[in-house]
Amino acid sequence: MLWIPGPTEVRPEILAECSRPAIGHRSPAMRELIERLDPHLPLAFGMNAGSTSLCAVHSVSASGLMEASLHGVGPRVLSVVNGAFSKRYRDMGTLMGKDVTTIDVAWGAGVDPAELDRVLTESGPFDAVTLVSNETSTGVSTPLGPIAEVLRKHPNTLLLVDLVSYIAGAPVDFDRNGIDFGFAGVQKAFALPPGIAVCAASARFMESARAQTNRGWALDPVRIIDGHVQKKTPATPCTPLYYALAKQLEDISSGVTLDAADRGKTGADAWNARFAKHERMRARMLAWADAHGLAPYPAEGFRSPTVSCIAAGALDVAAFVAGLEELGFEISNGYGDLKGLTFRVGHMGDHTEAGLERLLEACDRVIARLGSVAADA
Ligand SMILES: Cc1ncc(COP(=O)(O)O)c(C=O)c1O
Secondary structure, three states: OEOOOOOOOOOHHHHHHOOOOOOOOOOHHHHHHHHHHOOOHHHHOOOOOOOOOEEEEEOOOHHHHHHHHHHOOOOEEEEEEOOHHHHHHHHHHHHOOOEEEEEEOOOOOOOOHHHHHHHHHHHOOOOEEEEEOEEOOOOEEOOHHHHHHHHHOOOOOEEEEEOOOOEOOEOOOOOOOOOOEEEEEOOOOOOOOOOOEEEEEOHHHHHHHHHOOOOOOOOOHHHHHHHHHOOOOOOOOOHHHHHHHHHHHHHHHOOOOOOHHHOOOOHHHHHHHHHHHHHHHHHHHHHHHHHOOOOEOOOOOOEOOOEEEEEOOOOOHHHHHHHHHHOOOEOEEOOHHHEOOEEEEEOOOOOOHHHHHHHHHHHHHHHHHHOOOOOOO
């Protein structure tokens, strides 16, 4: 069972959707399929009622929409780098010829809104800020409210947010948080097989994007979003995953994926109940770690609801991960330089709290076999 920080487990009902017969992507059936997504995507992005922001789906992984976001903004970009994926975002901007300034945040530390404000003020104006809401590499989640508050003071700077391991696991509040472009793959908290990605764009992002002259073709955000609005895709889409996404969004919105106590909730209430489940799973995971003398790697206040990254102390991470795999549970070693120093558990998507208890029992068994895990003094 996959408890890595994505891709995560996919329900059999969702996998079954992927085996439907192929359809023509210029057919009425495709139009109907896109129409099935549209009532639910604004709930996933937590848009305001009457929002002028637009949603779309594109047949790329999240990195494709990361690149698309940068095609829609001017040259001066400020990248907040606090892990591997925010570094990718920054590097992508540089490779695309943007004039990129970096705010380097120590891995594990929180993003400081005051520092963001300072750099925006002293080194601005910037056309856009890039931010990763949930650094899957470190388990650091950046609260979006304080970031939005800073950006409000810099109204000509667009906010581009990677929501990859965050959306469908926690509230995005797209409009309230002043996000101009947000995107994610579907293999994390949406709990689908990988291969397509979702995005949302504010009206002012669309205005900025239309004004850019070199937007390319396949990753042109205007082509992607205008296409979706017209119920069309720019190129041949991955229709099996569109079916899977439609079913999953419908199931989430109708409460089907919730535990018995929350069944019956629908619409935004059902999405909020999904987010609350992820919060409880984080609390349970961190309580388990604490009981074993292990500390979360991220600073207090920045701990992800979907990916727990735990400092391993004296625990032999490779042996721990291998021991769990023997029992049928996959978790992940630390990312990059954190390999051997941390381990990561993805408690996201359709994983249940009962399932987490089974994983933690397995963790206890492996730890009992490996001996003491007390953190190094
Ligand atoms: C936060 C974050 N951003 C971006 C990506 C890249 O996603 P993809 O590999 O689907 O392009 C990942 C992948 O794990 C991620 O966790």
